[in-house]
Structure formats: structure tokens, C-alpha cells
Amino acid sequence: xxxxxxxxxxxxxxxxxxxxxxxxxxxxxxxxxxxxxxxxxxxxxxxxxxxxxxxxxxxxxxxxxxxxxxxxxxxxxxxxxxxxxxxxxxxxxxxxxxxxxxxxxxxxxxxxxxxxxxxxxxxxxxxxxxxxxxxxxxxxxxxxxxxxxxxxxxxxxxxxxxxxxxxxxxxxxxxxxxxxxxxxxxxxxxxxxxxxxxxxxxxxxxxxxxxxxxxxxxxxxxxxxxxxxxxxxxxxxxxxxxxxxxxxxxxxxxxxxxxxxxxxxxxxxxxxxxxxxxxxxxxxxxxxxxxxxxxxxxxxxxxxxxxxxxxxxxxxxxxxxxxxxxxxxxxxxxxxxxxxxxxxxxxxxxxxxxxx
Amino acid sequence: xxxxxxxxxxxxxxxxxxxxxxxxxxxxxxxxxxxxxxxxxxxxxxxxxxxxxxxxxxxxxxxxxxxxxxxxxxxxxxxxxxxxxxxxxxxxxxxxxxxxxxxxxxxxxxxxxxxxxxxxxxxxxxxxxxxxxxxxxxxxxxxxxxxxxxxxxxxxxxxxxxxxxxxxxxxxxxxxxxxxxxxxxxxxxxxxxxxxxxxxxxxxxxxxxxxxxxxxxxxxxxxxxxxxxxxxxxxxxxxxxxxxxxxxxxxxxxxxxxxxxxxxxxxxxxxxxxxxxxxxxxxxxxxxxxxxxxxxxxxxxxxxxxxxxxxxxxxxxxxxxxxxxxxxxxxxxxxxxxxxxxxxxxxxxxxxxxxxxxxxxxxxxx
Numbered sequence: 058x059x060x061x062x063x064x065x066x067x068x069x070x071x072x073x074x075x076x077x078x079x080x081x082x083x084x085x086x087x088x089x090x091x092x093x094x095x096x097x098x099x100x101x102x103x104x105x106x107x108x109x110x111x112x113x114x115x116x117x118x119x120x121x122x123x124x125x126x127x128x129x130x131x132x133x134x135x136x137x138x139x140x141x142x143x144x145x146x147x148x149x150x151x152x153x154x155x156x157x158x159x160x161x162x163x164x165x166x167x168x169x170x171x172x173x174x175x176x177x178x179x180x181x182x183x184x185x186x187x188x189x190x191x192x193x194x195x196x197x198x199x200x201x202x203x204x205x206x207x208x209x210x211x212x213x214x215x216x217x218x219x220x221x222x223x224x225x226x227x228x229x230x231x232x233x234x235x236x237x238x239x240x241x242x243x244x245x246x247x248x249x250x251x252x253x254x255x256x257x258x259x260x261x262x263x264x265x266x267x268x269x270x271x272x273x274x275x276x277x278x279x280x281x282x283x284x285x286x287x288x289x290x291x292x293x294x295x296x297x298x299x300x301x302x303x304x305x306x307x308x309x310x311x312x313x314x315x316x317x318x319x320x321x322x323x324x325x326x327x328x329x330x331x332x333x334x335x336x337x338x339x340x341x342x343x344x345x346x347x348x349x350x351x352x353x354x355x356x357x358x359x360x361x362x363x364x365x366x367x368x369x370x371x372x373x374x375x376x377x378x379x380x381x382x383x384x385x386x387x388x389x390x391x392x393x394x395x396x397x398x399x400x401x402x403x404x405x406x407x408x409x410x411x412x413x
Numbered sequence: 414x415x416x417x418x419x420x421x422x423x424x425x426x427x428x429x430x431x432x433x434x435x436x437x438x439x440x441x442x443x444x445x446x447x448x449x450x451x452x453x454x455x456x457x458x459x460x461x462x463x464x465x466x467x468x469x470x471x472x473x474x475x476x477x478x479x480x481x482x483x484x485x486x487x488x489x490x491x492x493x494x495x496x497x498x499x500x501x502x503x504x505x506x507x508x509x510x511x512x513x514x515x516x517x518x519x520x521x522x523x524x525x526x527x528x529x530x531x532x533x534x535x536x537x538x539x540x541x542x543x544x545x546x547x548x549x550x551x552x553x554x555x556x557x558x559x560x561x562x563x564x565x566x567x568x569x570x571x572x573x574x575x576x577x578x579x580x581x582x583x584x585x586x587x588x589x590x591x592x593x594x595x596x597x598x599x600x601x602x603x604x605x606x607x608x609x610x611x612x613x614x615x616x617x618x619x620x621x622x623x624x625x626x627x628x629x630x631x632x633x634x635x636x637x638x639x640x641x642x643x644x645x646x647x648x649x650x651x652x653x654x655x656x657x658x659x660x661x662x663x664x665x666x667x668x669x670x671x672x673x674x675x676x677x678x679x680x681x682x683x684x685x686x687x688x689x690x691x692x693x694x695x696x697x698x699x700x701x702x703x704x705x706x707x708x709x710x711x712x713x714x715x716x717x718x719x720x721x722x723x724x725x726x727x728x729x730x731x732x733x734x735x736x737x738x739x740x741x742x743x744x745x746x747x748x749x750x751x752x753x754x755x756x757x758x759x760x761x762x763x764x765x766x767x768x769x770x771x772x773x774x775x776x777x778x779x
Contacts, residue, residue, distance in 0.1 A: 078546065190581065215588050215589050
């Protein structure tokens with residue numbers, strides 16, 4: 058500090074900014090889970106606007122600066138386009154349940170497997186390495202287009218991107234940990250019309266990614282115990298299922314909010330669901346679907362080897378049914394259950410043909 | 414070797430219905446079997462577990478200089494051809510690579526923290542109003558930086574080729590870090606009788622968001638201008654922290670930012686070593702960055718708020734606090750110039766706007 062060299066002269070201060078502050082006197086209190094995002098929803102800081110006019114990256118509740126440039130280029134500025142009621146909870150849970158694929162998986166429990174089973178495991182791991190990060194790339198792109206006034210939803214999506222990154226790496230690790238290697242990719246996430254990448258609307262993307270895509274993978278992860286051959290694989294599926302459940306919950310809760318707050322978009326959402334259902338068993342992104350590369354590897358894993366393929370395939374059929382049932386529950390919970398009663402949904406037909 | 418019989422011991426049964434048991438099973442094609450580029454890989458966990466970097470063995474460790482494939486084929490797998498491409502634009506290693514990305518990724522995961530529970534929020538106590546207002550203003554501006562950091566990085570991430578998955582994965586940690594930074598400083602602003610302050614100026618943010626021509630140039634602004642300055646500011650805030658809550662936040666954020674800075678510097682080093690022609694655009698971006706930063710610094714808000722924090726109130730801000738602010742700025746410039754030297758970037762202090770030059774700056778009493 059060389060202030061002596063300045064003869065004790067003082068700086069002039071403007072201090073006009075001290076009068077330009079958001080709601081003052083805020084005392085957010087920690088709850089039993091620490092100081093959560095929910096705990097800081099106090100006073101005007103809790104109010105996410107129906108339409109965001111924030112184009113400059115200003116934190117919600119801060120005082121706007123006149124003349125700020127609209128540098129944000131946000132296309133998602135309507136609350137119903139992205140909002141969900143439990144975003145704060147999902148975000149905090151995501152932070153609490155972060156895990157490490159390097160140290161939280163008991164890799165030393167892996168032992169050599171019969172070649173057919175190892176190949177099946179590696180094929181499935183290749184597929185999951187390939188598809189998991191579409192669920193990272195796509196939400197991250199949407200975050201950059203979403204007004205920070207909806208930061209709670211953005212936060213959950215950022216936690217999802219991290220989760221997907223870890224999934225991508227844990228399956229790569231599995232493929233390279235037990236005498237195998239990566240096998241053939243499937244192209245399941247290529248830029249097809251109706252694919253997750255190409256959605257031009259957030260809710261459309263969320264219905265494809267969270268509700269149908271990740272929903273189907275969640276069912277598989279939940280059945281992970283059936284296809285795990287050691288504690289490492291069990292841990293992988295269990296931890297991934299935990300993460301995936303949050304992502305699916307985001308989709309369900311967002312759609313529920315949309316159904317309640319933007320009834321004019323209901324028919325449009327029904328169309329997304331029509332499309333999702335049409336691809337549920339045929340789409341390559343569902344590993345239990347009809348693509349033989351993944352369905353056969355799953356059957357071998359579920360049966361216990363090539364020799365027990367038939368037994369494994371029958372289990373796979375049971376899993377497909379479960380995927381459809383769980384999808385129905387989610388869509389019903391999101392407020393679109395009527396489609397299963399009024400004949401719009403093809404789920405009944407699909408259930409009857411699940412073995413094909 | 415574990416056998417299928419062993420496997421049955423760990424795999425629970427799934428009770429099938431009569432209908433499922435009678436399902437006609439199609440003949441498997443099995444055309445996917447025995448399809449690989451390298452088989453027999455057995456990577457073992459090391460001292461730090463089974464890390465991402467340790468997977469880079471044999472063919473899986475070959476990271477080509479160009480990855481023209483615009484699909485999500487994992488590196489080392491047999492790729493699918495003929496599928497419509499996804500919007501990947503960064504396909505050259507030189508445009509994103511940093512040799513330390515895999516290590517930084519694992520470190521980020523090991524050092525994860527949660528502002529809700531890792532900060533003892535009860536350790537805060539009421540502060541004099543001028544100091545609380547100043548801290549809340551600083552929090553507001555750091556929140557805004559973090560919001561912009563997220564937008565800048567997420568705008569690029571999906572454009573990066575899958576062959577360089579280590580970088581994509583590391584960047585996922587940086588966006589979660591920035592998300593957490595926004596969260597932690599927002600919480601601090603709302604916990605102690607204050608609130609959020611006045612929106613900060615936006616010239617550096619504008620540069621970062623509009624720098625859409627190249628990731629390397631974005632990194633130049635994001636790391637050498639924004640992150641290194643933020644890091645220095647946090648370091649000084651740590652020195653002048655008023656309670657354990659602030660100290661803990663600063664400590665965790667410092668670690669997070671250090672990883673982003675390390676990636677950025679090592680990426681620039683790699684880019685300059687493998688594409689020396691990039692030096693021109695890096696230098697120009699840096700020069701523009703400093704002009705933008707200079708414009709932001711003409712605004713008195715952050716400067717005065719920091720001076721109040723450093724000076725222990727408005728009275729102290731007029732003398733000691735403001736001098737500490739400039740000391741901080743000088744230290745930032747010194748680190749920046751050292752970094753430029755490390756990168757062999759010919760940047761001299763005389764090229765920077767006067768506010769960054771200690772000898773050129775006019776202070777009261779001079």
C-alpha cells in the first residue's frame with residue numbers, strides 16, 4: 058500500500074448506485090437442507106416474470122441499467138416455455154447427488170466375463186457413450202437461449218449437462234475396463250427430422266429428450282440389476298438411474314406447468330406426444346427398441362449369455378412393456394392422460410405388439 | 414473367469430407373465446458381434462480411481478488433429494456413416510484442445526461443492542449498511558459475470574466434435590461451476606439483510622457473446638480478461654472477507670475459476686504452438702477485450718463497491734479502499750503480462766489502456 062505517496066488526498070466517490078438497489082432488507086433463512094434455492098425465494102426475488110424483458114444477462118431482481126445492450130439474444134422469454142414448479146428442488150438434489158465415475162464405482166469388482174457377455178456389455182456401453190451426450194449438447198444450447206430470469210430452470214439443465222457428461226464417461230470407462238473395447242456406433246442421434254437436436258421449440262425438445270428418450274433409458278437403468286454382472290455395473294446403473302430420474306422429472310413437471318398455464322398449446326403438445334409414441338419402439342435411441350444391435354446385446358445381458366438369448370429376449374419384452382407403462386404414468390402425471398382414454402394414444406396397440 | 418452361472422447369482426430374477434413366457438423369439442442376427450477396432454483393453458484404476466485420462470490407451474488414446482465426423486461416434490468405436498450430420502463446427506484439435514482437459518475434468522468432480530450445505534450460512538452477522546450494500550453490489554456483478562459465462566460456453570459446447578470429448582466434458586464442469594457461482598453469490602446477497610444491486614455494465618460480456626467466430630478467440634476474452642480479473646477480485650475479497658460465509662464462498666469459487674483459467678491458458682498455448690498464425694487474432698481479441706474492459710471500468714459502480722469493501726466503509730473507500738482497488742488492478746495486469754509471456758504473446762503494458770498502467774494513471778494528490 059503506497060497511499061502515503063498520495064499525500065493523503067482522497068478519491069471522489071459518486072455513490073449514486075447505492076440508491077439503485079433491488080428490494081432491500083432481505084433475510085433468507087437456511088432450512089434443514091442448508092440455504093437452498095427455495096429458501097432464497099423471498100419477496101420480489103421470488104417473482105419470475107410471465108414475460109422476461111431482460112436481454113442483458115441481468116440477475117433477476119437487480120435494478121436494470123438504462124441503455125444496457127440487448128446482448129443476450131434470448132429466444133425463450135415466456136415463462137411457460139421453460140418453467141417447472143420444482144426446479145429449485147431438482148437443482149439442489151442434483152448438486153447433493155453428484156458422483157464420480159473415477160472413485161464412486163468399485164471398478165475392482167469387475168472380473169473377466171464370457172466373451173459373448175462382454176461383447177454385449179461393450180456394445181451397450183458404446184451405444185450409451187454415443188447417446189448420453191446428446192442430452193448434454195442439446196440442453197446446453199437451450200440454456201444459452203433462455204432468459205436468466207428463469208435461472209432456476211437453467212440451473213437444472215446445467216446440472217443435467219454435467220450428469221450427461223459423467224454418463225458419457227462412465228460407459229466409456231466400462232467398455233475399456235474389462236478386456237473389451239468400444240464396438241459399433243448406431244447413429245441413433247443423427248440429425249433426423251423429429252430428432253432431439255432439431256427441435257425448434259424448447260417444449261418440443263423436452264418432450265423428445267426428457268419424456269420419451271430419457272424416460273425409456275431410465276426404465277433400462279432401473280432394471281440395471283438384471284443386466285449387471287458385478288457391483289461396479291450395478292453401481293453404474295443405480296447412479297445413472299438417479300440422475301436420469303431428475304431429468305425425466307424436469308420434463309414431466311415442465312409439461313405439467315405448460316398444460317396448466319398455456320392451454321392454447323395443448324394440441325401442439327399432443328402432437329409431440331403422438332410423434333414420441335410413434336418412435337418409442339422403433340427409434341434407435343431406445344436401446345430396448347427394435348434396433349437389433351442394442352436389443353440383441355440387451356437380450357444377451359439379460360439372459361446371461363448367447364445360449365440364453367431366448368430367456369433374455371423375453372425379459373426384454375417385459376422391459377419394453379414397463380417402458381410403455383412408465384411413459385403412460387408420466388404423461389398422465391403431466392396432465393395429458395386423456396389421450397389414453399380418448400383413443401388418441403397408440404400405446405394400447407403398441408403394448409399388444411411389444412414382442413415384434 | 415466369471416461365468417453365466419456366476420452372473421445368475423448377482424442378477425435378480427424378473428418374474429415374467431405367462432404371455433411373456435410364450436413370446437415367440439426371433440432368431441438373433443448378431444451382426445454387431447466381433448465388430449471393433451481394438452479389443453482386449455483392460456484399463457485398471459490407479460491412485461485416483463479410474464480416470465478419464467487413463468482410458469487413452471492404444472487406439473483409444475489416438476487423438477487426431479482433425480475430426481471431420483459430424484456425428485456422435487465415440488472416439489475409437491466403429492463409426493456409422495451416411496447419417497445426417499449434427500451441427501458440429503469445431504472439427505480441428507487446434508481449435509479447442511488443452512492437454513490437461515481430462516485431468517481438470519476429474520479434478521472438478523472431486524472438488525464439487527454445494528453452496529446450500531458446504532457454506533455455514535449461520536456464520537454470517539449483520540454488517541454496517543454501507544458495507545452490506547457494497548458487498549451486495551459486488552455479488553450482483555459477479556452473478557452477472559457467471560450468467561454470461563454460462564451463456565458463452567454453452568453456446569459453443571454443442572459445436573465441438575465428439576473426437577475431443579475430454580474438452581466437451583471438462584466444459585460441462587465449467588458451466589456447472591458458473592451456475593453454482595451465480596447461485597452462491599445470489600444467496601450471499603439475499604441472506605444478510607441486503608438484496609441485489611444495480612446491473613453492471615456490459616462491454617466485456619458483449620465481446621464474449623459476440624465473439625462467435627472462433628472458440629480460441631472466445632477463450633482469449635473469457636479467460637485472460639474476464640476470468641483472470643474475477644479471480645483476482647475474489648482473491649482480494651478473500652483478504653477482506655467479513656465472515657466465514659464469504660471466505661468459504663471465495664475459497665470454493667477460486668478453485669473453480671482456477672480450472673477454467675488453466676484450461677484457457679493451456680488451450681491458448683496449444684493453439685499457438687500448433688497454429689502460430691492464430692497469434693494475430695488472439696492479440697487483436699485481447700486488445701479489443703481491454704478496450705471493452707476499459708469502458709466497463711469507466712463506470713464507477715464496481716470500483717466504488719470494491720473500495721468500500723476493501724476500505725471498511727465509505728470513509729475508508731475514499732483513501733485506502735480505492736488504493737487497494739488499484740493495487741488489485743495492477744496485480745491483475747502483472748499476472749496477465751506474465752501469462753502473455755508464458756504464451757509468448759508480445760503484449761507490453763504500454764499497449765494497454767491508461768487505467769491499467771500504474772504510471773499513467775492519474776490519482777488524487779498527483
